[in-house]
Amino acid sequence: MDEDADDLDDEFEPFDLPTAEQRKAGTIENPQEVYSRMRACAMVLSNFKKYAQEGRARSEYIEQIIADIANYYGYNEFLTEKLFHIFPVAEAIEFFEANEVPRPVTIRTNTLRTRRRDLAQALINRGVNLEPIGKWTNVGLQVFESSVPIGATPEYLAGHYMLQAASSFLPVIALSPQPNERILDMASAPGGKTTYISALLQNTGLVFANDANKARTKSLTANVHRLGCKNVVVCNYDGREFPKVMGGFDRVLLDAPCSGTGVISKDASVKSERDFTLLSHLQKQLILCAIDSVDSHSKTGGIVVYSTCSVTVDENEAVVDYALRKRPNVKLLPTGLEFGKEGFTRYRGKVFNEKVSLTRRFYPHVHNMDGFFVAKFKVMPRTKGQEKAMEKEEERKKGKGKGGEDADMDEGNDEVKFDDEADKDIIVDGLRKAKKAKGYRVFPKKTEEQPSKSPSKETTEKS
Amino acid sequence: MRPLTEEESTAVFQKLANYIGKNVVHLVDRPDEQYCFRLHRDRVFYVSESAMRLATSVARPNLVSLGTCFGKFSKSGKFKLHITALDYIAQYAKYKVWVKPNGEMPFLYGNHVLKAHLGRITEDTPEHQGVVVYSMSDVPLGFGVTARSTIDTRKLDPTAILVFHQADVGEYLRDEETLF
Numbered sequence: 001m002d003e004d005a006d007d008l009d010d011e012f013e014p015f016d017l018p019t020a021e022q023r024k025a026g027t028i029e030n031p032q033e034v035y036s037r038m039r040a041c042a043m044v045l046s047n048f049k050k051y052a053q054e055g056r057a058r059s060e061y062i063e064q065i066i067a068d069i070a071n072y073y074g075y076n077e078f079l080t081e082k083l084f085h086i087f088p089v090a091e092a093i094e095f096f097e098a099n100e101v102p103r104p105v106t107i108r109t110n111t112l113r114t115r116r117r118d119l120a121q122a123l124i125n126r127g128v129n130l131e132p133i134g135k136w137t138n139v140g141l142q143v144f145e146s147s148v149p150i151g152a153t154p155e156y157l158a159g160h161y162m163l164q165a166a167s168s169f170l171p172v173i174a175l176s177p178q179p180n181e182r183i184l185d186m187a188s189a190p191g192g193k194t195t196y197i198s199a200l201l202q203n204t205g206l207v208f209a210n211d212a213n214k215a216r217t218k219s220l221t222a223n224v225h226r227l228g229c230k231n232v233v234v235c236n237y238d239g240r241e242f243p244k245v246m247g248g249f250d251r252v253l254l255d256a257p258c259s260g261t262g263v264i265s266k267d268a269s270v271k272s273e274r275d276f277t278l279l280s281h282l283q284k285q286l287i288l289c290a291i292d293s294v295d296s297h298s299k300t301g302g303i304v305v306y307s308t309c310s311v312t313v314d315e316n317e318a319v320v321d322y323a324l325r326k327r328p329n330v331k332l333l334p335t336g337l338e339f340g341k342e343g344f345t346r347y348r349g350k351v352f353n354e355k356v357s358l359t360r361r362f363y364p365h366v367h368n369m370d371g372f373f374v375a376k377f378k379v380m381p382r383t384k385g386q387e388k389a390m391e392k393e394e395e396r397k398k399g400k401g402k403g404g405e406d407a408d409m410d411e412g413n414d415e416v417k418f419d420d421e422a423d424k425d426i427i428v429d430g431l432r433k434a435k436k437a438k439g440y441r442v443f444p445k446k447t448e449e450q451p452s453k454s455p456s457k458e459t460t461e462k463s
Numbered sequence: 464m465r466p467l468t469e470e471e472s473t474a475v476f477q478k479l480a481n482y483i484g485k486n487v488v489h490l491v492d493r494p495d496e497q498y499c500f501r502l503h504r505d506r507v508f509y510v511s512e513s514a515m516r517l518a519t520s521v522a523r524p525n526l527v528s529l530g531t532c533f534g535k536f537s538k539s540g541k542f543k544l545h546i547t548a549l550d551y552i553a554q555y556a557k558y559k560v561w562v563k564p565n566g567e568m569p570f571l572y573g574n575h576v577l578k579a580h581l582g583r584i585t586e587d588t589p590e591h592q593g594v595v596v597y598s599m600s601d602v603p604l605g606f607g608v609t610a611r612s613t614i615d616t617r618k619l620d621p622t623a624i625l626v627f628h629q630a631d632v633g634e635y636l637r638d639e640e641t642l643f
Binding site: 158245 | 510633
């Protein structure tokens with residue numbers, strides 16, 4: 001490799017990859033060395049054929065780079081590995097690097113009280129240096145430097161603006177609330193998104209702001225009052241209780257509790273261990289509750305927006321995919337955000353619904369805002385469409401059992417003919433089971449001959 | 464959450480009338496929608512009828528706030544206006560006081576308004592009258608009670624107190640824990 005490296009790419013300096021034993025021995029190393037080795041590893045991994053040492057496997061390099069990243073940036077190895085695999089190697093390093101740099105301070109104009117131009121003028125007079133964030137928002141301002149504390153100016157106290165990260169504008173823009181709607185914000189403290197929704201509603205309709213943490217509802221209430229939102233009801237429930245407390249909302253925003261891997265620059269405590277499985281379990285429960293709280297017959301809405309400030313796949317795409325599988329009356333919509341990267345449809349052997357590409361991801365190193373994820377659902381009334389989706393899912397499952405690669409099987413199904421007549425009993429039985437699993441009332445098996453409603457319908461359609 | 468009793472209503476309206484006078488009727492008779500006062504955990508909320516009806520489905524221990532909080536009843540039955548009511552009070556205020564830019568911060572830290580900081584004042588404001596305090600750019604900052612009538616202020620020296628501080632928007636930061 002040495003000679004190759006020298007004449008083809010002079011940037012690349014050859015280095016010795018430590019063996020697994022050497023690494024385990026764990027000598028304390030100079031961070032500079034670790035950094036340069038990390039860079040070199042990234043180089044090797046970007047063009048493995050060209051740069052790799054002979055006889056060393058790709059996995060060895062990957063192990064080494066993950067260990068080095070964990071060491072250099074102070075993450076635990078589990079989290080490093082999780083984050084590392086989301087990106088291509090070079091991008092991953094950029095991502096970890098971006099997490100060390102703070103994001104710009106941004107504020108949102110409270111349109112209930114003032115206009116952005118007036119606010120900008122007032123703040124400039126106080127010695128604040130600021131500029132509009134970008135074309136995608138007409139209420140955001142980015143603060144470069146300020147001679148006064150930006151969270152304690154008279155304008156702030158009078159509710160003319162809210163200190164709010166640029167990324168947390170996104171789910172509300174995706175939600176696009178319309179005047180006179182009833183909207184639920186399931187996890188709302190400290191109220192940046194709630195007050196934005198209220199401002200977009202122009203104080204009409206009603207916003208239910210819920211948060212599970214009682215202590216945090218105080219700052220939520222304070223912000224709601226400070227910004228002059230008069231159409232907000234603040235309550236303190238566990239989000240999972242929601243369709244029971246109240247349903248029939250036009251739109252629901254679920255900014256789910258998450259590991260916070262997108263906001264490491266703000267809160268470095270994320271770097272140490274967290275329980276990821278427990279979180280994604282909670283998120284899956286919450287998203288179903290959110291979907292069930294929506295009035296599917298709503299004329300203007302029927303929208304659910306799911307967002308997290310995390311970049312991991314099992315908190316984002318996996319949860320969205322889960323919701324699509326569990327609620328056949330739900331479909332994904334384009335988020336309406338002009339930028340951001342598409343969500344993954346397949347990730348490390350997992351295959352998600354193709355429509356998951358409609359979701360949007362935001363990264364600190366690409367968009368210079370917190371790592372973020374936004375998905376927008378449309379909830380439709382439960383009708384025949386739902387039945388069809390259920391059948392489709394059933395087919396998908398069958399395909400999985402036979403072939404393994406289920407996404408490809410979906411298209412292949414047309415060619416492989418099933419003998420529906422012969423399989424009639426099995427089909428009916430399968431549908432029954434699927435319904436039962438989803439919690440519908442299922443008639444006992446014997447009633448198949450009697451004209452009971454749904455199973456018999458299925459059979460007639462099939463045959 | 465329940466409607467106010469007769470005594471409570473008089474306490475609330477008397478307090479409000481101190482600042483907005485006869486404009487109190489505008490709070491009750493609104494052209495757009497029916498609004499009402501509701502008591503929840505000693506706090507008085509001013510909320511539209513429709514929002515109130517929807518909020519009834521929230522259990523009492525879980526309801527934190529609805530609409531706008533106007534203030535709270537003390538244990539001895541007195542009513543204290545909170546800064547959160549400023550929106551409505553400022554909208555209907557009869558007597559106003561404007562403070563100069565150099566007086567903004569002292570007022571927002573909870574101090575009284577001194578004569579040196581006075582920018583403008585409504586003509587013929589009587590003594591001990593509830594007034595809303597504005598910045599020179601017409602942003603409401605809080606409310607208080609005048610120490611002197613407008614005519615008497617002319618003779619005062621610059622360090623004399625003109626408006627006794629009652630509530631200011633700085634309380635959103637200072638008293639966030641106790642306010643709600």
